[in-house]
Amino acid sequence: MTSKNEYQGKVALVTGATSGIGRKVAQSILTLGAKVAVNYHSEDEKKEETERDLQTILTVAGRPRSDLMMVKANIAEAPEVEDMFTAVEKQLGSLDILVNNAGVQSDCPSHELENDRIQLEISVNLIGPILCCREALKAFLAKPKSKGCIVNISSVHEKIPKPGFLPYSVSKGGLRNLTRTLALEYADRNIRVNSVGPGAVDTKMNSKLSDDAVRKETLENIPVRKIIDPAEIARCVAYLVSDESKNLTGQSIIIDGGLSLYPSFQENWSSK
C-alpha cells in the first residue's frame, strides 16, 4: 500500500472537483496528506459543500486550513487556466500533481450537432486538459530537479465508440493520445502522465442511473454487474501519483467491470 508520508508536502490541482469523481479524488489526496487546490466552475452550493467537507478533514487531522485552496476557472478559457496555475503556485508554494477531471457530455445524433455544442465539449474535455498540462509542465520543469505527475480522467470511451456522443467520444480518444504523447516527451525529466478510464460511475453525469429501468439495463451490459463508486477511481489516481507507480507512464487504466471486453461474447454466438 502507499504510505501516507509520501503525499505530505506535495501540491495537487484537481479540475472540476466539486462533484462526482473529482471531488472524491480531491478528498482522497487531501486525506493522504497533500495540499490540494480544488478547481470549480460554478459558484453554487456544490462549491460551498465541498469546501466545508474538505476543511473538516483538515480540522480533524489538525492540519492548517491553508492546505486547501478553492480556485475558480473555466478550464476551456486559456487566460483563466493561466491565472489559476499562477494563483495555485503563489498560494500553495509549488505544483506536483495535476488531475484533469472536468468534463461534460450530451446526447445528440451526430448529423444534428450544433456548432456551439461541438465547440463546448471539445473545449472542456480536450483543449482544457491540454492547456492545464501545458501550465503544469512549466511548473514541473521550473523546479531545480524537474518532477511531476499528471492523471487524465478519460473514459472507457477512449476505446469504445459512443454513437450519439460524438464530441465526447472524440475528446476522450484525444485524451488517450495526449497521455501517451506527453508521457514519451517528458519521460526523461521525471514527469509521468497516465489516464484512468472509468466505465459507468455513479455521479451527476450518470444521473439517469437513478431510474431503476436504466440501472437494470446498464448492469446487464457490465460483465461484473456492478456500478463503480467514485472512490474506486480516486484510489487508482492516488496510486498513479505515488512513487509506487514510478515506472508507470503513458498508460490508460480502464476501470469498467469488463465493459470493454466485448460483453456479448459472454454467450457463445460466434462459433455455434
Ligand SMILES: NC(=O)c1ccc[n+]([C@@H]2O[C@H](COP(=O)([O-])OP(=O)(O)OC[C@H]3O[C@@H](n4cnc5c(N)ncnc54)[C@H](OP(=O)(O)O)[C@@H]3O)[C@@H](O)[C@H]2O)c1
Ligand atoms: N460518471 C461516469 O460514468 C464517467 C465515466 C467515464 C468518464 N467520466 C469522466 O469523469 C470526469 C468527471 O465526471 P463525473 O462523472 O464526476 O461528472 P460530474 O459530477 O458532472 O463532474 C464534472 C465536473 O466538471 C466540471 N466542469 C464542467 N465544465 C467545466 C469547465 N468548463 N471548467 C471547469 N470545470 C468544469 C463540473 O462543474 P460544474 O457542474 O460547476 O460545471 C463538474 O464539477 C469527466 O471527465 C467524465 O467524462 C465519468
